[in-house]
Amino acid sequence: MSKISASKKIHSIEDARNLAQKRMPKLMFDFVDGSAGDEKLCEINSTALDQIRLEPKVLRNVENRILKKKFLDIQFDQPFGFSPMGMCNLTWADADQMLANESIVNNIPTCVSMASSTSLEKMFELTKGRSWLQLYNFQENFVMELLKRAEQTGYKVAILTVDVPIQFRRAKDNKNGFTVPFKIGPKQLLDFAMHPIWSLTTLFNGIPKPMNYETSKNGNKFIRTESRGATDWDTLKRVRDSWKGKLIVKGVMSPEDAIKIKNSGADAIQVSNHGGRQLDSATAAIEALPIIRNALGKDFPMLFDSGIRGGSDIIRALALGADYVMIGRPLMYGIGADGAKGLRRILDIIKDELSTALGLVGLTDINDITSEIIAKKFIQNMKY
Ligand SMILES: Cc1cc2nc3c(=O)[nH]c(=O)nc-3n(C[C@H](O)[C@H](O)[C@H](O)COP(=O)(O)O)c2cc1C
Numbered sequence: 377m378s379k380i381s382a383s384k385k386i387h388s389i390e391d392a393r394n395l396a397q398k399r400m401p402k403l404m405f406d407f408v409d410g411s412a413g414d415e416k417l418c419e420i421n422s423t424a425l426d427q428i429r430l431e432p433k434v435l436r437n438v439e440n441r442i443l444k445k446k447f448l449d450i451q452f453d454q455p456f457g458f459s460p461m462g463m464c465n466l467t468w469a470d471a472d473q474m475l476a477n478e479s480i481v482n483n484i485p486t487c488v489s490m491a492s493s494t495s496l497e498k499m500f501e502l503t504k505g506r507s508w509l510q511l512y513n514f515q516e517n518f519v520m521e522l523l524k525r526a527e528q529t530g531y532k533v534a535i536l537t538v539d540v541p542i543q544f545r546r547a548k549d550n551k552n553g554f555t556v557p558f559k560i561g562p563k564q565l566l567d568f569a570m571h572p573i574w575s576l577t578t579l580f581n582g583i584p585k586p587m588n589y590e591t592s593k594n595g596n597k598f599i600r601t602e603s604r605g606a607t608d609w610d611t612l613k614r615v616r617d618s619w620k621g622k623l624i625v626k627g628v629m630s631p632e633d634a635i636k637i638k639n640s641g642a643d644a645i646q647v648s649n650h651g652g653r654q655l656d657s658a659t660a661a662i663e664a665l666p667i668i669r670n671a672l673g674k675d676f677p678m679l680f681d682s683g684i685r686g687g688s689d690i691i692r693a694l695a696l697g698a699d700y701v702m703i704g705r706p707l708m709y710g711i712g713a714d715g716a717k718g719l720r721r722i723l724d725i726i727k728d729e730l731s732t733a734l735g736l737v738g739l740t741d742i743n744d745i746t747s748e749i750i751a752k753k754f755i756q757n758m759k760y
Pocket of ligand 1 (some may be wrong): 407704705
């Protein structure tokens with residue numbers, strides 16, 4: 377009797393999350409799923425998106441629908457990409473390779489975290505040039521080294537994440553003893569023993585390491601909790617001056633900051649509260665989005681992430697002023713649930729929902745989305 381593949385049981389992001397929770401050690405699942413402080417903002421992000429209701433429109437001939445979208449003068453086949461996430465191979469061995477494959481299949485960008493489990497050079501090769509490099513301002517000499525390596529490799533887009541000057545407390549990680557590199561005591565051993573497939577696959581493929589650091593020419597070491605507190609406007613200026621490609625500043629929630637960042641020469645802003653993994657008392661990211669769009673004017677390129685859990689959410693974000701949307705945790709839920717097949721399943725669900733929702737709001741081209749598609753009672757003072 378043939379066994380039903382786990383991905384056949386995935387009909388929603390929530391299904392994938394539940395399966396991933398069973399297959400992954402608690403230590404790893406909580407690292408992906410967890411938030412900061414009171415652990416509420418991740419949920420608040422998605423609930424706030426749910427509360428934005430769209431207006432169905434009828435009799436518009438929506439038989440053929442276009443999802444292709446340009447962002448920063450690059451043509452993509454979908455209006456979404458993969459947000460940077462550190463140490464993806466901890467979710468499942470080869471997660472980075474799976475993301476890279478889907479990046480090619482869907483012709484969309486994969487953001488490579490500074491703390492990625494595959495080096496930026498290898499990711500560029502695996503994505504056939506579709507990767508973007510994300511940086512924190514850890515040791516500045518290392519930031520400059522990575523920018524140089526990225527330029528030499530052929531990267532065209534870099535992202536400076538600015539919302540982690542200090543890392544907020546992560547209660548679950550602290551409780552589970554999550555550290556990079558691993559410290560394995562009796563509690564972690566028991567957790568791994570209870571998830572033998574994950575443990576054997578991970579052991580077989582080699583324990584994941586922060587590979588940009590492992591390949592550092594200056595011997596820089598990854599210290600997850602290291603303060604980046606000294607990052608300021610001069611840091612942004614130095615990064616801008618050192619990078620000839622497009623520069624996105626990620627983790628912006630204030631309209632005043634957004635205007636200053638635009639004036640400092642950045643090419644785009646990513647509105648994000650880090651998926652609720654930083655200031656736990658921040659507002660839902662989607663609530664900041666239209667305010668920042670109003671502050672920046674309609675033409676400044678803007679990305680959005682934090683709380684996207686399906687195709688309708690992507691449409692909501694585009695209607696509230698985003699030009700391009702980034703997906704985070706759902707990718708890891710898919711991979712945690714059933715590896716490459718689980719990831720494919722999650723993306724199929726998102727794309728199907730995206731295309732259907734587009735038709736049901738009466739549009740045939742994703743580029744035609746405006747705030748007009750939002751139900752009237754939600755848009756009294758909005759126009760984009
Ligand atoms: C496991 C994990 C690791 C992350 N690592 C990074 C990172 O290295 N750099 C970064 O800019 N953002 C990082 N993020 C934040 C994501 O890029 C994104 O902002 C967030 O996941 C969006 O929220 P959502 O997953 O709830 O949609 C990480 C998020 C997760 C879940």
